[in-house]
Amino acid sequence: MAAPEVMDLTKVGRDPTFSDRLGGDGKLVHRCIQCGTCTASCPASAAMDISPRQMWRMVQLGLVDEVLESTTMWLCSLCYQCQVRCPRGIPLTETITYLKQTAMKEGLVSSRQSGAFYRAFADVMRRYGRNREMEFMVRYFMKGNPLTAFKFVRMGTVMMMRGKVHLELPVDREGRSLEKLFRRVAELEAEA
Ligand code: SF4
Ligand code: SF4
Numbered sequence: 001m002a003a004p005e006v007m008d009l010t011k012v013g014r015d016p017t018f019s020d021r022l023g024g025d026g027k028l029v030h031r032c033i034q035c036g037t038c039t040a041s042c043p044a045s046a047a048m049d050i051s052p053r054q055m056w057r058m059v060q061l062g063l064v065d066e067v068l069e070s071t072t073m074w075l076c077s078l079c080y081q082c083q084v085r086c087p088r089g090i091p092l093t094e095t096i097t098y099l100k101q102t103a104m105k106e107g108l109v110s111s112r113q114s115g116a117f118y119r120a121f122a123d124v125m126r127r128y129g130r131n132r133e134m135e136f137m138v139r140y141f142m143k144g145n146p147l148t149a150f151k152f153v154r155m156g157t158v159m160m161m162r163g164k165v166h167l168e169l170p171v172d173r174e175g176r177s178l179e180k181l182f183r184r185v186a187e188l189e190a191e192a
Contacts, residue, residue, distance in 0.1 A: 007063075014062035022059075022098040029095060031088040032056045038082035038092055048072040052082055052092070059099075068103045074114040116143035122182075129176040133165040 015021075019029045038052040039045050045052060050070045058067050067073075076096045083093040104115045120139035124132050137156070141149040159165040 009061065012063065013065065015064050016062045018062040018064050019059050022095055024094055024098060025091045026095045026098050028090045029056055029059050031090055032060060033088060035087060037085050037087060041081040041085045043079060044075045044077055048075050067099065068106065068108050073099045113144050116140055119143060126178050126182045129178050134167050
């Protein structure tokens, strides 16, 4: 969904408590002065349907559906460039994480596939401590729509031929389970 050039705010649903509900310092989004530094700093902004600057304005306005259904947060690589450069000191990257959590909790259709990607990756990392490409892809397609796997057969074959995808972890690259780390994070989240 690309951001419309003009939006009639009297004709869309809005929730003025949106940023307050984001947790952490999400409410600091109210400080945004629309300078555009976040968009200019973002390495992924060209691929996003709404730019980071537009997204923060939409959060201020309480445009919940428009923000949570956009691809912007899912394309964020958590590089922290926008956060360290924001002249208003807003914790932008951390607030994007809260936006993702909210989208996943609300089970929005547009976030299901991205959520499946994150969960599959976390499951593999938890088990092996590093990515195991083949298992990760199988888990991802099984959590989402398995039929979409056919679209990637050609690319997957080329990647395997070039040694970018391995059926098994090479012995010298075996990782260690991150079970302990994941358990500790779950404990901290339960306390928060
Ligand atoms: S850099 Fe900060 S103040 Fe500037 S537009 Fe982005 S969020 Fe707003
Ligand atoms: S943290 Fe995300 S939104 Fe911010 S600059 Fe990096 S990729 Fe862009």
